[in-house]
Amino acid sequence: MIRVRRAAVAALGCMVLLAGCGGGKSPEGTNGAAPAAGASKVLNLYIWSDYLAPNTLADFEKATGIKVNVAYFDTNETLETKLLSGNSGYDVVVPTASYFERQIKAGVYRDLDKGKLPNLKNMDPELMAKVAQHDPGNAHGVIYMWGTDGLGYNEKMIRALVPDAPLDSWRMVFDPAIASKVAKCGISVLDTPADMIRVTLSYLGRDPNSQKEEDRAAAEAALLKIRPYIRNINSSEYIEALANGDLCLAVGFSGDVLQARDRARDAGKGIDIKYSVPKEGSILWFDMLAIPKDAPHPDAALAFIDYMMTPKVIADVSNFKRYANGNAASLPFVLDSVKNDPAIYPPAETRQRLAVQLADGPEQTRAITRIWQKFKTGQ
Amino acid sequence: MRAPAREGSATGLGKRLARVGVSGRGLVVALPYLWLVLFFVAPFVIVLKISFSDVDLAIPPYKPLLQWAANHTLDVRLNFNNYAFLFTDALYVDALLNSLKVALVSTGLCLLLGYPMAYGIARSAPRTRNLLLLLVMLPFWTSLLLRVYAWIGLLKANGVINNVLMSLGVIHEPLAMLYTPFAMYVGIVYSYLPFMILPLYANLEKMDWQLLEAAEDLGCRPWQAFYKITLPLSRNGILAGSMLVFIPAVGEYVIPALLGGPNALMIGRVLWDEFFANRAWPTASAVAILLLVLLVPFMMWYQNVQARESASEP
Numbered sequence: 001m002i003r004v005r006r007a008a009v010a011a012l013g014c015m016v017l018l019a020g021c022g023g024g025k026s027p028e029g030t031n032g033a034a035p036a037a038g039a040s041k042v043l044n045l046y047i048w049s050d051y052l053a054p055n056t057l058a059d060f061e062k063a064t065g066i067k068v069n070v071a072y073f074d075t076n077e078t079l080e081t082k083l084l085s086g087n088s089g090y091d092v093v094v095p096t097a098s099y100f101e102r103q104i105k106a107g108v109y110r111d112l113d114k115g116k117l118p119n120l121k122n123m124d125p126e127l128m129a130k131v132a133q134h135d136p137g138n139a140h141g142v143i144y145m146w147g148t149d150g151l152g153y154n155e156k157m158i159r160a161l162v163p164d165a166p167l168d169s170w171r172m173v174f175d176p177a178i179a180s181k182v183a184k185c186g187i188s189v190l191d192t193p194a195d196m197i198r199v200t201l202s203y204l205g206r207d208p209n210s211q212k213e214e215d216r217a218a219a220e221a222a223l224l225k226i227r228p229y230i231r232n233i234n235s236s237e238y239i240e241a242l243a244n245g246d247l248c249l250a251v252g253f254s255g256d257v258l259q260a261r262d263r264a265r266d267a268g269k270g271i272d273i274k275y276s277v278p279k280e281g282s283i284l285w286f287d288m289l290a291i292p293k294d295a296p297h298p299d300a301a302l303a304f305i306d307y308m309m310t311p312k313v314i315a316d317v318s319n320f321k322r323y324a325n326g327n328a329a330s331l332p333f334v335l336d337s338v339k340n341d342p343a344i345y346p347p348a349e350t351r352q353r354l355a356v357q358l359a360d361g362p363e364q365t366r367a368i369t370r371i372w373q374k375f376k377t378g379q
Numbered sequence: 380m381r382a383p384a385r386e387g388s389a390t391g392l393g394k395r396l397a398r399v400g401v402s403g404r405g406l407v408v409a410l411p412y413l414w415l416v417l418f419f420v421a422p423f424v425i426v427l428k429i430s431f432s433d434v435d436l437a438i439p440p441y442k443p444l445l446q447w448a449a450n451h452t453l454d455v456r457l458n459f460n461n462y463a464f465l466f467t468d469a470l471y472v473d474a475l476l477n478s479l480k481v482a483l484v485s486t487g488l489c490l491l492l493g494y495p496m497a498y499g500i501a502r503s504a505p506r507t508r509n510l511l512l513l514l515v516m517l518p519f520w521t522s523l524l525l526r527v528y529a530w531i532g533l534l535k536a537n538g539v540i541n542n543v544l545m546s547l548g549v550i551h552e553p554l555a556m557l558y559t560p561f562a563m564y565v566g567i568v569y570s571y572l573p574f575m576i577l578p579l580y581a582n583l584e585k586m587d588w589q590l591l592e593a594a595e596d597l598g599c600r601p602w603q604a605f606y607k608i609t610l611p612l613s614r615n616g617i618l619a620g621s622m623l624v625f626i627p628a629v630g631e632y633v634i635p636a637l638l639g640g641p642n643a644l645m646i647g648r649v650l651w652d653e654f655f656a657n658r659a660w661p662t663a664s665a666v667a668i669l670l671l672v673l674l675v676p677f678m679m680w681y682q683n684v685q686a687r688e689s690a691s692e693p
Contacts, residue, residue, distance in 0.1 A: 081654070
């Protein structure tokens with residue numbers, strides 16, 4: 001009994017200490033651990049939920065002695081609002097590149113001290129060059145994971161309705177003659193106007209990053225035509241719904257559709273989900289690791305980013321979460337079932353059809369938000 | 380309510396404070412005002428300020444309103460465009476009207492469901508009454524979000540309700556309930572019902588039931604007595620409950636977002652789009668101010684009715 005109580009008191013003491021450190025402003029090394037000279041001992045990480053291997057953070061803490069406080073977000077908008085409000089208190093954040101581009105312009109990020117990132121040499125130069133379209137000279141961030149927008153589908157359900165369905169084409173969603181038939185087993189689209197406008201423009205054979213009013217109008221018309229056939233407009237619920245057989249077709253993110261595929265396999269109800277990048281072309285997205293300007297522990301942040309570029313470490317995340325990473329040196333450690341899966345690591349000829357999603361200007365953003373409201377509500 | 384008689388027990392400190400004009404009563408009254416200034420007036424002023432500014436790509440994402448220019452002048456830039464803009468596109472007015480409609484229907488449904496429940500509780504034996512009140516408040520022990528998520532589990536295509544109905548053979552295809560206006564109203568009415576029941580109960584509980592007996596003695600049918608006596612006497616409870624449901628329901632965002640279909644056009648959603656999707660904090664603030672301005676007349680009317688009631692009470 002006494003021992004238990006003493007443990008409880010110690011735990012309480014720890015909690016008080018932690019609460020003091022959690023504020024993010026207290027000096028490092030106050031929690032009793034032997035402070036390494038000059039090194040930051042805490043890291044505040046803000047990352048998408050479910051986006052690390054189970055051992056990643058524990059291994060990092062063991063390797064560096066830096067304690068990681070991790071918090072999760074589920075939309076880029078949440079992250080962006082925190083960053084734009086200032087003093088977020090985070091050391092490393094994981095924005096998607098199109099948001100990242102705009103945030104750099106708003107002065108949110110610190111320049112990377114590349115002298116402290118020796119593992120930078122491991123990164124894939126082709127992919128880093130693509131990201132440089134968002135971040136000239138790759139001055140503010142490195143690639144964490146990347147993926148595509150495409151179609152997640154249940155072939156059996158769709159073939160039952162449309163035997164000759166073109167499963168590798170955006171016509172599945174945007175051709176009213178096909179969509180009206182597939183609608184019977186349920187179509188879902190993403191609730192992110194920036195992605196959906198680009199996908200629509202790809203279907204129309206126009207530049208997906210176009211900021212022209214004429215292209216917007218064409219995309220709007222194409223979207224309104226298929227509105228009656230869309231059951232769900234949501235950016236996360238389609239994972240579960242595809243896996244359950246509540247939907248048979250979804251415009252979605254590669255990683256999410258693969259998650260649906262795995263869940264369907266685990267459930268063992270004979271539901272088989274596939275993913276395709278349509279032949280008309282699609283969107284390539286990158287999630288970046290970056291350091292906010294007002295990060296309280298910039299040295300720990302650099303240590304973390306460098307650690308995440310260690311080939312074995314990032315390969316573990318890819319193997320576990322089934323997302324492609326941007327680290328060329330990690331490929332020998334990536335499982336064959338992951339790196340040979342065209343849905344995760346698209347082959348070269350598919351990659352040629354993928355466009356980087358550049359940031360929209362404020363007027364384009366407002367215009368497509370409005371188109372999207374009209375698409376959703378009919379008003 | 381009488382003000383607490385604090386002056387009587389004034390200590391040495393109290394006397395000293397009283398000499399400089401700070402009385403116990405003043406302190407007690409000041410506290411709620413301080414609360415109001417800190418948590419209502421200050422945020423309101425900040426939102427109002429942002430609503431008059433311009434969008435900017437910076438931290439924070441709007442231009443400052445006041446700026447010290449050279450030669451000791453204070454530059455003030457008020458941008459009224461954000462308000463004008465709200466009337467150039469029918470979206471904002473439509474969303475407002477639709478939100479008002481949803482709130483009105485929800486309030487009506489809450490009243491229809493809540494009144495009999497409050498009446499039943501008020502007329503039950505004191506011991507069961509406490510139990511029933513506890514049951515009304517029980518849902519507050521879990522978070523609103525969890526309870527709304529529970530409704531998703533109940534209403535979805537292969538959810539509890541559909542599965543039960545299918546296994547009983549009542550239906551053969553699952554009913555599409557989730558992501559419809561029906562689900563949204565279920566969620567709102569379910570979540571706000573206690574706010575209707577509690578003030579109604581508080582009001583009905585104080586009623587003199589002998590009045591009903593007298594009415595019956597004088598030849599009133601039960602439902603006539605209800606219509607002529609109970610209902611008018613519970614007017615204050617109805618008003619209080621309706622306001623507690625109506626005002627938060629107008630700005631409701633979570634429940635329509637989770638349960639309603641994508642075509643549920645609510646002002647809360649429009650505000651979210653402006654703030655998060657368009658990064659237009661000034662426009663979002665203007666929408667918020669407009670919403671507030673729209674709700675003020677309702678609140679003033681309610682205050683007015685309350686004031687008149689309490690003035691007429693002996």
